[in-house]
Amino acid sequence: MFKFFQNRASKKKKSKGDMKIELKKTELELDPQTISSETKAKRCPKCNRFFAVQAVICDFDSTLLMLTKNNEVELAKPITGSRLDGNTMEVLCSRRLGKGNLCDVYEAFDTSTQDRYIVKVLSESLVWDSKSAKRFVQGAKAAHSLEHENIVRTHSIGTVRAERGKSQPFVVCEYLEGKQLNELITKESLPSVAEVLDIFDGVCAALEYAHGQEVVHGDLKPTNIFLATTGGNVVPKVSDFAVAERLFRELEWDKVCTMTTSIYGCSTYLAPDFIDARLPTAVSDIYSVGCMMYECLTGAPPFTGGNDFVVILAHRDAPPKPFAADYTPKEVADLVLKALEKDPRKRWQSAGEMGQAIRAAKKKYLTMS
Numbered sequence: 410m411f412k413f414f415q416n417r418a419s420k421k422k423k424s425k426g427d428m429k430i431e432l433k434k435t436e437l438e439l440d441p442q443t444i445s446s447e448t449k450a451k452r453c454p455k456c457n458r459f460f461a462v463q464a465v466i467c468d469f470d471s472t473l474l475m476l477t478k479n480n481e482v483e484l485a486k487p488i489t490g491s492r493l494d495g496n497t498m499e500v501l502c503s504r505r506l507g508k509g510n511l512c513d514v515y516e517a518f519d520t521s522t523q524d525r526y527i528v529k530v531l532s533e534s535l536v537w538d539s540k541s542a543k544r545f546v547q548g549a550k551a552a553h554s555l556e557h558e559n560i561v562r563t564h565s566i567g568t569v570r571a572e573r574g575k576s577q578p579f580v581v582c583e584y585l586e587g588k589q590l591n592e593l594i595t596k597e598s599l600p601s602v603a604e605v606l607d608i609f610d611g612v613c614a615a616l617e618y619a620h621g622q623e624v625v626h627g628d629l630k631p632t633n634i635f636l637a638t639t640g641g642n643v644v645p646k647v648s649d650f651a652v653a654e655r656l657f658r659e660l661e662w663d664k665v666c667t668m669t670t671s672i673y674g675c676s677t678y679l680a681p682d683f684i685d686a687r688l689p690t691a692v693s694d695i696y697s698v699g700c701m702m703y704e705c706l707t708g709a710p711p712f713t714g715g716n717d718f719v720v721i722l723a724h725r726d727a728p729p730k731p732f733a734a735d736y737t738p739k740e741v742a743d744l745v746l747k748a749l750e751k752d753p754r755k756r757w758q759s760a761g762e763m764g765q766a767i768r769a770a771k772k773k774y775l776t777m778s
Contacts, residue, residue, distance in 0.1 A: 437464040451476055457504065487520050488528075490565030490581045493553050498565050500581055502528055511535070511649070517581070525584040526564065529649075536577050549580045551624050552650040559615035561585065561635060561648035585646065587638045591631035594704060602741060605705045606771040608636065611645035612698060613764035619650060620691040620760055626650055627689030629697035630678045631704070676717040677710045681725040682753045692753040695763055699748025699756075703729060706737050711749060725751065738777075740770045 439450055439459040451460045451474035453467035460467070464474055487501045502515040512529040519526065531545045549566045556562065562583040568576040590608065593600045600608070612634060619626065626633075628649060635646045678700040680693035703711045711729035714720045729749055732742040744766045750756045757763035 437461040438468065449476070488567060488569055488579070490567035490579070492565045498581065500526055500528060508532075516584070527582045527584050528579055529582065530569070530579040531577055533577065536575050542576070542578060546578050548650075549578065551622075552580070555619055555622060555624060555650055557615055557618045558644065559611045559646055560619065560650065561646045582648070585635055585637040587636045587643070589632050590634035590636060590645075590701070590705070593636070594631065594708065596708070599708055600705050602706070602736070602738065602774060603771065605702060606741070606767050606774070607643075608634070608645045608705075609698060609702055610764055610767045610771070612647055612701075613760045613767060615645075615647040616691070616694055616698070616760035617764060619647075620694070624650055625689050625691055626694050626697075629694055629701065631701055634701070676720045676724070677712070679721065679724060680753070681721075681751050690753070691760070692756055692758065695748050695757050695760060696750075696753070698760075698763065699745050702745045703749065706732065706741070706745070738770070738774050740773055744770055 437460045439461060449462045451462055451464055452458070453460070453470065453472050453474055455470050455472040456467060458467060458469060460474055462476070466473055487499045489497050489499050491497055499520045500517040501520055502517045504516050506514045506516055506527075508514070511532055513532060515528040515530070517526045517528045518524060531542060535545070536542055546566065549563065553563045553566060563580050564583065565581045566578065567581075568578045570576065593604075616626065626647065626649075629647070633647060633649050635648055637644045637646050678697040680689070680696035682696075683689055683693050700711055707730075712720050712723035712727060714723060729746070732745075744757075744763070747766075748756055748763060757766065
């Protein structure tokens with residue numbers, strides 16, 4: 410079992426003249442299992458070890474130490490999540506993978522089975538908004554019930570104690586090997602037309618199932634599309650269902666505008682009807698799919714600008730630039746442009762309908778190539 414706390418053994422280091430220097434065992438490292446919520450401590454942001462508050466640098470990698478927050482100490486201990494069937498699972502976060510606009514992401518493992526998982530913890534900046542925390546939990550519960558081969562599975566949900574007694578919700582998701590869709594979109598190369606059609610056929614299948622369960626995603630973007638490698642095959646999987654949509658529900662429009670950057674990351678994939686309805690819908694998910702397909706085929710999103718407000722206005726008023734005819738077949742370009750219609754009534758009316766169009770275009774493309 411992985412443990413954050415390690416007893417440091419004495420080490421010997423040779424120097425010129427074969428002089429031996431012995432490094433003394435550190436006395437300031439702390440076992441996170443013994444740190445109480447009232448104890449002040451410091452953490453190394455590089456190796457994630459904990460030290461007494463009087464320590465300045467990490468004895469292992471010489472990194473400047475930072476004062477810990479209560480949730481960091483709690484996440485260094487086993488945390489318990491509730492499964493859909495009422496049972497519980499205990500996981501231990503082994504390392505931090507990154508910080509998103511909405512969640513902090515950790516790699517973790519089940520303390521009983523040693524199976525690996527991903528833990529997503531609601532960002533501390535949103536914990537103090539009780540409505541946001543509540544909606545995060547509601548969204549996680551909705552996603553918890555979704556079981557589909559093209560959706561990242563949510564295994565359990567729970568909370569850890571944050572600053573000043575606040576609860577910080579988390580979700581435990583399946584661990585996958587592969588890459589995010591945005592990693593395929595670079596200046597040097599783009600996915601092939603056939604690859605794009607394969608990927609979004611799976612994405613539409615996920616959305617068709619979720620929409621049938623009355624769950625709207627509301628935050629579709631390339632970083633939420635994971636390309637899992639399973640048995641030599643690549644399986645597209647949609648993650649973070651039912652989170653952002655519920656964070657926006659019932660918010661005033663001026664607050665939605667100011668939260669666009671912090672929650673969505675940017676407005677690049679935001680449907681224009683969201684501006685009017687102020688609530689994502691199944692058809693606005695289809696618009697976001699169109700934005701991602703456009704970016705995969707051209708190398709850039711349909712609309713860009715200096716700030717979110719400019720991009721939002723472009724989504725509402727400006728037409729996307731035409732596709733390069735020598736790269737994108739007409740039937741593929743047409744189905745993407747239909748998904749990007751400003752009027753939601755002119756778009757594909759369901760993810761299943763768009764999926765059928767993608768499969769038809771793929772069949773025609775493969776026949777001609």
